[in-house]
Amino acid sequence: MTESRPQPSPQAEPPSDGGVPKVVVSRISLYLRELQRLVAAGQQTISSGQLGTLLGFSDAQVRKDLGFFGQFGYPGVGYRCDELIRAMRDILGTNHSWNVAMVGVGNLGQALLGYRGFGRQNFSIAAAFDADSAKVGQVVQGLTIQHVDDLAATVKAKDIRLGMIVVPAARAQEAADRLVAAGIEGIVNFAPVTLVLPPHVQNIGVDLAIELEQLSFAVTNKLLKPPAVPPPG
Amino acid sequence: MTESRPQPSPQAEPPSDGGVPKVVVSRISLYLRELQRLVAAGQQTISSGQLGTLLGFSDAQVRKDLGFFGQFGYPGVGYRCDELIRAMRDILGTNHSWNVAMVGVGNLGQALLGYRGFGRQNFSIAAAFDADSAKVGQVVQGLTIQHVDDLAATVKAKDIRLGMIVVPAARAQEAADRLVAAGIEGIVNFAPVTLVLPPHVQNIGVDLAIELEQLSFAVTNKLLKPPAVPPPG
DNA sequence: CGGTGTGAAAGTTTTCACAGCG
DNA sequence: CGCTGTGAAAACTTTCACACCG
Numbered sequence: 001m002t003e004s005r006p007q008p009s010p011q012a013e014p015p016s017d018g019g020v021p022k023v024v025v026s027r028i029s030l031y032l033r034e035l036q037r038l039v040a041a042g043q044q045t046i047s048s049g050q051l052g053t054l055l056g057f058s059d060a061q062v063r064k065d066l067g068f069f070g071q072f073g074y075p076g077v078g079y080r081c082d083e084l085i086r087a088m089r090d091i092l093g094t095n096h097s098w099n100v101a102m103v104g105v106g107n108l109g110q111a112l113l114g115y116r117g118f119g120r121q122n123f124s125i126a127a128a129f130d131a132d133s134a135k136v137g138q139v140v141q142g143l144t145i146q147h148v149d150d151l152a153a154t155v156k157a158k159d160i161r162l163g164m165i166v167v168p169a170a171r172a173q174e175a176a177d178r179l180v181a182a183g184i185e186g187i188v189n190f191a192p193v194t195l196v197l198p199p200h201v202q203n204i205g206v207d208l209a210i211e212l213e214q215l216s217f218a219v220t221n222k223l224l225k226p227p228a229v230p231p232p233g
Numbered sequence: 234m235t236e237s238r239p240q241p242s243p244q245a246e247p248p249s250d251g252g253v254p255k256v257v258v259s260r261i262s263l264y265l266r267e268l269q270r271l272v273a274a275g276q277q278t279i280s281s282g283q284l285g286t287l288l289g290f291s292d293a294q295v296r297k298d299l300g301f302f303g304q305f306g307y308p309g310v311g312y313r314c315d316e317l318i319r320a321m322r323d324i325l326g327t328n329h330s331w332n333v334a335m336v337g338v339g340n341l342g343q344a345l346l347g348y349r350g351f352g353r354q355n356f357s358i359a360a361a362f363d364a365d366s367a368k369v370g371q372v373v374q375g376l377t378i379q380h381v382d383d384l385a386a387t388v389k390a391k392d393i394r395l396g397m398i399v400v401p402a403a404r405a406q407e408a409a410d411r412l413v414a415a416g417i418e419g420i421v422n423f424a425p426v427t428l429v430l431p432p433h434v435q436n437i438g439v440d441l442a443i444e445l446e447q448l449s450f451a452v453t454n455k456l457l458k459p460p461a462v463p464p465p466g
Numbered sequence: 467c468g469g470t471g472t473g474a475a476a477g478t479t480t481t482c483a484c485a486g487c488g
Numbered sequence: 489c490g491c492t493g494t495g496a497a498a499a500c501t502t503t504c505a506c507a508c509c510g
Contacts, residue, residue: 020454021500021501022447023501024501025447025450026443026447028450029440029443029446029447030427030443032446033425033426033427033440033443034427037426047468047469047470048469048470049469054427055427056427058502058503059469059470060502060503060504060505061501061502061503063469063470063471063472064471064472064501064502064503066470066471067470067471067472071470071471072470073469073470073471074469074470074509074510075468075469075470075471075508075509075510076467076468076469076470076509076510077468077469077470077510078468078469078470079470091450092446092447092449092450092453093449093450093452093453093454094446094449098445098449100445107343107344107347107348108344108345108348110340110344111340111341111343111344111345112341112344112441114340115340115341115441117425117440117441117442118441118442118445120442121442121445121446123442123445123449161452162445162448162449162452185452186448186449186451186452187448188444188445188448192266192350193266193270194263194266194267194287194288194289199457200455202448202451202452202456203448204444204447204448204451206439206441206444207262207266207350208345208348208350208351208439209350209351209353209354209356210259210262210263210266211421211437211439212331212333212351212354212356212395212421213262213265213325213327213354214255214258214259214262214325214437215395215419215420215421215435215436215437216325216326216327216331216356216395216419217258217261217324217325217326218419218435218437219326219394219395219418219419219435220325220326221253221326222433223435224432254478254479256479257479280490280491280492281491281492282491291480291481292491292492293480293481293482293483294479294480294481296491296492296493296494297479297480297481297493297494299492299493300492300493300494304492304493305492306491306492306493307487307488307491307492308486308487308488308490308491308492308493309487309488309489309490309491309492310488310490310491310492311490311491311492312492
């Protein structure tokens with residue numbers, strides 16, 4: 001051990017508690033994204049103030065957020081970027097890779113199949129399904145589209161734990177039911193409907209029109225933005 | 234007037250205040266989405282309890298959220314769906330239509346151009362730009378891709394107020410700068426970077442990998458979901 | 467010094483509970 | 489009655505401010 005660590009144990013004590021506010025977890029993702037960019041640019045350490053400034057948050061908020069999960073910093077120095085990245089991936093569960101099943105391979109689904117950003121964060125779309133037999137068998141982004149009837153078998157065979165719903169609104173609940181029946185643990189839903197799911201299945205909705213609505217509200221009401229931040233050098 | 238209204242004025246008094254919590258506005262969008270579905274299914278009125286139950290919120294929360302914007306209900310009855318939809322669109326600013334400029338017409342951009350959900354909420358992608366001259370002139374979803382150099386002129390000519398960034402991360406800030414220079418008022422950013430923008434420009438980031446990360450966290454920590462809700466009959 | 471970690475204070479959002487209305 | 493609208497209480501989140509560390 002040539003490097004000394006913060007106070008307690010090497011990777012600090014992660015309470016692994018479910019009592020962490022959701023908004024804190026979403027900021028952890030933002031911190032991680034920013035850190036990855038900084039490391040790629042060669043930066044070794046960062047203070048809570050710098051990281052906060054880059055994202056429009058206060059230094060105290062950055063420290064409090066991290067404090068939910070352990071102690072990662074070095075007083076007088078800040079945080080070592082590589083260590084903090086690893087810690088955040090441990091928090092988020094992305095130090096190991098996740099296989100994802102996509103249901104619905106229309107325009108949006110095909111675009112998502114080609115999106116490189118997933119792989120970069122350790123997500124791999126391991127199978128894609130559609131109910132349209134004209135699509136089944138087609139190869140998109142190196143993946144052969146399967147019929148949804150194969151869903152359960154493939155989910156088991158490939159150890160898939162997450163699902164992505166990219167079907168039209170009217171078919172989304174049905175897709176969700178199939179994913180749940182296959183034993184999936186979490187779903188990202190791109191269809192503009194609220195899914196009914198058993199409580200043990202996690203779910204995140206991404207509604208593109210709602211994002212625009214929120215922007216419409218902000219523009220209409222000329223909301224003043226928080227601090228905002230010019231970048232460093 | 235055959236129909237009497239709640240206490241004060243017809244469309245109630247909208248404080249139009251910027252002091253409304255962001256999370257309230259995001260729920261308004263969810264209420265609106267659900268109401269549109271209910272109306273399509275023929276429902277005329279709804280109570281705060283029913284609406285909340287469908288989305289996993291409490292009745293009190295629905296009423297408090299609406300209370301930020303005025304009085305829309307009828308004691309003993311609930312809300313009239315059509316009136317509430319109109320009121321929510323007034324709140325969100327989507328009773329009039331918005332022209333949107335898309336920058337970056339790759340896989341994801343093309344998929345978004347074909348997405349019907351935007352039009353349904355009164356957003357129209359009125360122009361699409363790319364820096365790749367091989368793409369310029371191509372017609373996608375009935376829209377001719379223009380060179381980004383035309384951005385400012387087209388934004389003015391078509392009265393475009395919102396922008397959508399669908400370029401790779403490394404090009405996103407540049408795209409944002411062009412949109413800002415063209416006088417855009419708000420941006421939805423699909424690139425996984427934090428944009429630096431003047432405070433008068435609104436911005437919403439949609440990072441698809443972050444959505445999966447949040448799901449990863451939730452699944453890893455087996456978060457118990459709130460009430461959850463079986464649908465009506 | 468410069469910077470973390472953290473109790474305590476301040477501020478914000480949610481829940482409660484009930485008066486009042488049709 | 490059934491349900492809204494809304495003060496007041498409770499719960500939660502952010503900010504402050506400072507002891508402590510290298």
